[in-house]
Amino acid sequence: MLQAYRNALIDDRLGSELDEILALLLKTGEYKINEEHYKRVPKGYDDNHKRAGLLRHNAFYIHTRNIGQEILSSPALVNVCFEHFQEMLPVKQWLAKVIQQ
Secondary structure (H helix, E strand, O other), X not given: OHHHHHHHHHOHHHHHHHXXXXXXXXXXXXXXXXXXXXXXXXXXXXXXXXXXXXXXXXXXXXXXXXXXXXXXXXXXHHHHHHHHHHHHHHHHHHHHHHHHO
């Protein structure tokens, strides 16, 4: 899957699609992507590629801020989780396309 992810990043169509998805999610201030793992991009990939930062990841995930204890222990948790799932749907759909490639 990591190889498929990397190849999708350098693909003009798929990589640009992920750029758009991440821009929308990160703009909200609710989400962050995981930190880069490697100091350099993997062999076979351009160090200067516009998504080189994402190529330096050994995994790809997005997370939200911590959900407060008052939410975790209340019926509102269902709604909060549902909202996050809705916002994250484009990421899931993008990953599904990558797997199908």
